[in-house]
Amino acid sequence: MSAAVISKTAQPGSTLGARDVQAVVEQVCPARDYRGKRVLLIVPDGTRTAPIGLLFKTLHAEIGSVTRAFDVLIALGTHPPMSEQAICERLEISSDDRSAQYANVNVFNHQWDNADALKEIGVIAEEEISELSHGLFSMPIQVKINRRLFEYDQVIIVGPVFPHEVVGFSGGNKYLFPGVSGPEVLNFFHWLGAVITNPMIIGHKWTPVRRVVDRAAGMVPISKLCFCLIVDHGELAGLFVGSPEAAWSEASELSRQYHITYKDKPFRAILSCAPHMYDELWVAGKCMYKLEPVLADGGELIIYAPHLKEISVTHGKLIEEIGYHCRDYFLKQWDRFKDYPWGVLAHSTHVHGIGTYENGVEKARARVTLATQLSPDLCRKINFGYRNPDEIRPEDFANREDEGVLLVPKAGEMLFRLSDSPDWAKGTG
Helix, strand or coil: CCCCCEEEECCCCCCCCHHHHHHHHHHHCCHHHCCCCEEEEEEECCCCCCCHHHHHHHHHHHHCCCCCEEEEEEECCCCCCCCHHHHHHHHCCCHHHHHCCCCCCCEEECCCCCHHHEEEEEEECHHHHHHHCCCCCCCCEEEEEEHHHHHCCEEEEEEECCEECCCEECCHHHHCCCCCECHHHHHHHHHHHHHHCHHHHCCCCCCHHHHHHHHHHCCCCCEEEEEEEEEECCEEEEEEEECHHHHHHHHHHHHHHHHEEEECCCEEEEEEECCCCCCEHHHHCHHHHCCHHHEEEEEEEEEECCCCCECCCCCHHHHHHHCCCCHHHHHCCHHHHCCCCHHHHHHHHHHHCCEEEECCEEEECCEEEEECCCCHHHHHHCCCEECCHHHCCHHHHCCCHHHCEEEECCCCCCEEEECCCCHHHCCCC
């Protein structure tokens, strides 16, 4: 296909259906162009709301019978691997379908921490990192990616675009870095985003982090096609197909319209309800990221997730060591923390939120409280408040916005922003 983006958007009040998706797939991926090719589909794990199965099945129906290979790689980043059942749920197929109609489709979990599963493709030089980060960092960064990509002729990325705390808007090349990348770029750009801070990044388009991600992806010498999905309440509202950069650029503009809610005043209390797809605090932290811009100074945000039992299967022990703190807590004690994985430090600051650290005293701008299965002692240890989830009734927080109380029944994907944001929440992208 040409460099132009092929797009289809739903009319207001409606959504795109299977026939709409089929028409786009037939246009951009005609079977005749894929005969004998090896195709790798890269998709997100179950922590992103999107009709991934619809795209998977439509693409497979169009080209699966003519390709030499049609496989799937789960863009986990550092998330835990998906089980066979979870993979079937992500692809919206049954186990019987998996063993019959899709028996020839290999599905792989990304392994970010397995050196043998990665391939180094170059280095972003110190001077270039300085330029990309607007002078915040000056250091060379190794670029590694899942070596399976090099077994295929074509990579097809399929994933949604939402406001994102680290990169501004998710999607596009982010499914390569950190989706299927090694730890070096992953740790670097997460900390870069943390140093800039979540409110200054989230919902802003051309961030330094996005430029690092796109630069790394430009080093991947494989043909790439990207399907960027705009999702509204689980349904497909827009589909943009082209290069990862171009498709993402157009999709992020529509994401602004669908995924940002503006409020006139900040809230002193927010009950941010985590959906079940956030089964660790590592991902349920999105319930803070997306709402920090409307949390009042001195206010309390409660992450309400009665189902949540883990901080993080992958990173939990490290997080217990360092706790959750503001950015300056780490920057002003850098010799103490510089050898921890920077992605873990970034997660810590993102969930904690804006604060200060002066003369050995940390002061949070606002409070975060956990209403989960994590014990009171563990919440205190990691520097958060605790509430018993059994004693919380979400309906008690409903319809009280005039009182400064906000209920968000499904938090984590919709960004809330003030109509007139304070300086600490104004980005430039």
